[in-house]
Amino acid sequence: MPVNVAVVGAAGAVGREVVRLLEERDFPVGRLLLMATARTAGQTLTFRGRPQLIQPVSTDLFESVDLAFFAVPADVSRALAPEAVKRGAVVVDKSTAFREDPDVPLVVPEVNAGALAGHPGIVASPNCSTIQLVLPLRALEDLSPLRRVIVSTYQSVSGTGREAVEELRRQSAEVLQGLPVRPEVYPHPIAFNVLPHIDAFEADGYTREEMKLVNETRKILGRPDLALSATTVRVPVEVGHSEAVWVETEDPVGPDEAREAMARMPGIVVQDDPAGAVYPLPRSAAGRDEVFVGRVRRDLSSDRGLVFWVVADNLRKGAATNAVQIAELLVGRGPGG
Amino acid sequence: MPVNVAVVGAAGAVGREVVRLLEERDFPVGRLLLMATARTAGQTLTFRGRPQLIQPVSTDLFESVDLAFFAVPADVSRALAPEAVKRGAVVVDKSTAFREDPDVPLVVPEVNAGALAGHPGIVASPNCSTIQLVLPLRALEDLSPLRRVIVSTYQSVSGTGREAVEELRRQSAEVLQGLPVRPEVYPHPIAFNVLPHIDAFEADGYTREEMKLVNETRKILGRPDLALSATTVRVPVEVGHSEAVWVETEDPVGPDEAREAMARMPGIVVQDDPAGAVYPLPRSAAGRDEVFVGRVRRDLSSDRGLVFWVVADNLRKGAATNAVQIAELLVGRGPGG
Numbered sequence: 001m002p003v004n005v006a007v008v009g010a011a012g013a014v015g016r017e018v019v020r021l022l023e024e025r026d027f028p029v030g031r032l033l034l035m036a037t038a039r040t041a042g043q044t045l046t047f048r049g050r051p052q053l054i055q056p057v058s059t060d061l062f063e064s065v066d067l068a069f070f071a072v073p074a075d076v077s078r079a080l081a082p083e084a085v086k087r088g089a090v091v092v093d094k095s096t097a098f099r100e101d102p103d104v105p106l107v108v109p110e111v112n113a114g115a116l117a118g119h120p121g122i123v124a125s126p127n128c129s130t131i132q133l134v135l136p137l138r139a140l141e142d143l144s145p146l147r148r149v150i151v152s153t154y155q156s157v158s159g160t161g162r163e164a165v166e167e168l169r170r171q172s173a174e175v176l177q178g179l180p181v182r183p184e185v186y187p188h189p190i191a192f193n194v195l196p197h198i199d200a201f202e203a204d205g206y207t208r209e210e211m212k213l214v215n216e217t218r219k220i221l222g223r224p225d226l227a228l229s230a231t232t233v234r235v236p237v238e239v240g241h242s243e244a245v246w247v248e249t250e251d252p253v254g255p256d257e258a259r260e261a262m263a264r265m266p267g268i269v270v271q272d273d274p275a276g277a278v279y280p281l282p283r284s285a286a287g288r289d290e291v292f293v294g295r296v297r298r299d300l301s302s303d304r305g306l307v308f309w310v311v312a313d314n315l316r317k318g319a320a321t322n323a324v325q326i327a328e329l330l331v332g333r334g335p336g337g
Numbered sequence: 338m339p340v341n342v343a344v345v346g347a348a349g350a351v352g353r354e355v356v357r358l359l360e361e362r363d364f365p366v367g368r369l370l371l372m373a374t375a376r377t378a379g380q381t382l383t384f385r386g387r388p389q390l391i392q393p394v395s396t397d398l399f400e401s402v403d404l405a406f407f408a409v410p411a412d413v414s415r416a417l418a419p420e421a422v423k424r425g426a427v428v429v430d431k432s433t434a435f436r437e438d439p440d441v442p443l444v445v446p447e448v449n450a451g452a453l454a455g456h457p458g459i460v461a462s463p464n465c466s467t468i469q470l471v472l473p474l475r476a477l478e479d480l481s482p483l484r485r486v487i488v489s490t491y492q493s494v495s496g497t498g499r500e501a502v503e504e505l506r507r508q509s510a511e512v513l514q515g516l517p518v519r520p521e522v523y524p525h526p527i528a529f530n531v532l533p534h535i536d537a538f539e540a541d542g543y544t545r546e547e548m549k550l551v552n553e554t555r556k557i558l559g560r561p562d563l564a565l566s567a568t569t570v571r572v573p574v575e576v577g578h579s580e581a582v583w584v585e586t587e588d589p590v591g592p593d594e595a596r597e598a599m600a601r602m603p604g605i606v607v608q609d610d611p612a613g614a615v616y617p618l619p620r621s622a623a624g625r626d627e628v629f630v631g632r633v634r635r636d637l638s639s640d641r642g643l644v645f646w647v648v649a650d651n652l653r654k655g656a657a658t659n660a661v662q663i664a665e666l667l668v669g670r671g672p673g674g
Contacts, residue, residue: 148638152489152581154531172509187614192574194491194619196632196646201611205634227638231581236573237529244489244568274538277524282531295533297542301485301564309533
């Protein structure tokens with residue numbers, strides 16, 4: 001059964017990946033409607049060999065849409081997604097707008113596909129740094145309940161958007177040429193630097209990005225009181241987020257057992273042969289749809305602790321792939337379809 | 338009283354900084370002798386406005402030396418430092434050769450200057466990533482005993498040496514020009530990438546770099562059983578190591594109290610105004626001698642936990658500055674002299 005699909009925010013980094021994935025994964029697209037705000041409307045994208053015009057967003061356009069991917073800022077989602085639902089579309093939203101709404105499922109298909117049941121017309125896809133974390137956490141939770149999670153991230157600039165990728169490239173060239181560096185997208189230079197600052201700061205000293213990791217992980221795992229703390233850091237990488245993770249479980253879980261449970265889990269690839277210099281890397285994960293886990297080892301500071309390193313393409317599994325996988329479940333295809 | 342000083346490994350990244358600091362800090366240098374292995378001997382460095390030839394290392398040269406800085410690989414230190422001591426020199430060694438030797442003090446002047454008493458002619462300076470960690474840890478330990486420490490690092494390539502800085506710059510230009518990237522110093526490309534791999538891997542999955550952080554921190558703080566776990570990661574930054582740190586203390590310590598204790602500690606500068614985008618950054622710390630701490634906040638996953646972010650110039654306080662500060666203590670100048 002072909003489905004009429006809209007991609008809202010089609011000109012952005014994630015929107016473009018969604019269009020590419022719909023083709024790559026042979027999603028049963030009937031009509032494809034590309035939309036964007038006035039600023040980027042008028043551009044074209046190629047879908048199944050034919051150029052498609054990106055139209056200015058208009059609520060009327062949703063009348064003929066069955067399924068709409070939203071890859072736009074939260075305020076745009078908040079305004080437009082209910083209009084799309086009113087006109088009969090089901091919305092898969094990538095923004096923060098509905099993620100903490102208790103009525104809206106927040107879904108990573110390999111982890112909590114069941115949460116989709118009885119959705120209210122909107123399904124939220126989590127933040128990039130959350131998605132790649134909850135896959136290995138779910139694999140461990142199946143061995144023993146989680147007690148505490150500590151995460152520090154190494155996040156690429158494409159998570160901010162295409163303009164941040166351009167800023168990184170421009171500033172890198174400036175540094176190499178000995179020229180002064182002008183920050184525009186970020187408050188400080190990102191080239192050859194790391195910034196412990198992603199999204200806005202809250203009063204308690206945490207960033208919103210750090211709180212997304214905490215709150216979304218709790219919701220997806222169904223563990224509203226899970227002890228979890230994060231430091232999120234922007235690094236000069238174009239694509240691919242990395243995370244160093246410490247996990248304590250109720251009962252001790254050994255590295256071999258953990259590695260096996262992760263390898264069995266759909267969506268995870270274990271890359272863990274340190275002697276051969278094999279471990280996940282953002283440059284290697286870029287363009288891939290899986291979550292890569294390695295450097296699994298005992299936590300030397302806790303007898304119930306494990307440490308690992310997890311990497312994923314933040315535009316793919318961290319965004320577009322996860323959204324398309326949610327859509328595949330909605331149209332009756334299994335995860336990984 | 339002028340002191341006859343030798344710098345062994347004078348052509349390397351750290352050796353050059355030592356020579357620069359001896360001049361900058363007006364160290365009471367009588368005669369300065371620069372030495373290096375055959376490969377780099379013959380180059381010259383400027384000291385107090387005059388060119389100084391780097392001579393090939395020879396044990397005889399130590400006859401006239403009072404104080405020798407060693408900034409060479411561990412095997413060279415292991416072979417030559419005892420020869421220098423035999424000839425009457427006191428050695429400040431930057432390598433791993435003697436750090437875990439129970440008879441050799443491992444010193445960060447602001448933290449454990451007292452450990453220098455009765456040294457056997459050799460004093461070890463810790464690894465870069467350890468030095469910047471133990472300053473804030475000491476400040477917290479003075480408020481309440483530490484229970485557990487978790488660290489993930491963001492380490493610059495200059496920690497590897499000058500050839501790694503050149504590799505990062507060369508590879509970055511190659512990526513920007515769309516050329517293939519050739520890794521030479523590291524097993525994988527470092528440009529626009531992060532590598533969870535510093536120094537060699539041990540059988541339990543930890544790297545030697547991670548174990549240095551664990552073992553050296555325990556020795557310096559005099560806490561041989563302190564629970565501590567680390568993930569050390571190389572990032573595409575030229576100079577300046579950053580660390581995300583989680584600390585649990587016996588009694589709860591609030592962020593304000595922690596910030597005040599750190600600000601009082603010599604050698605630490607607190608940079609902590611998130612609302613104004615003020616936090617430590619490697620590019621800002623480069624060329625500075627202090628350790629910069631910011632993003633101090635409660636650990637959401639533990640009622641006795643604190644989280645912070647610490648940055649220092651790995652060639653300065655992480656290496657040369659700390660070695661020169663040790664020497665200042667040895668010649669009777671106070672820390673920060």
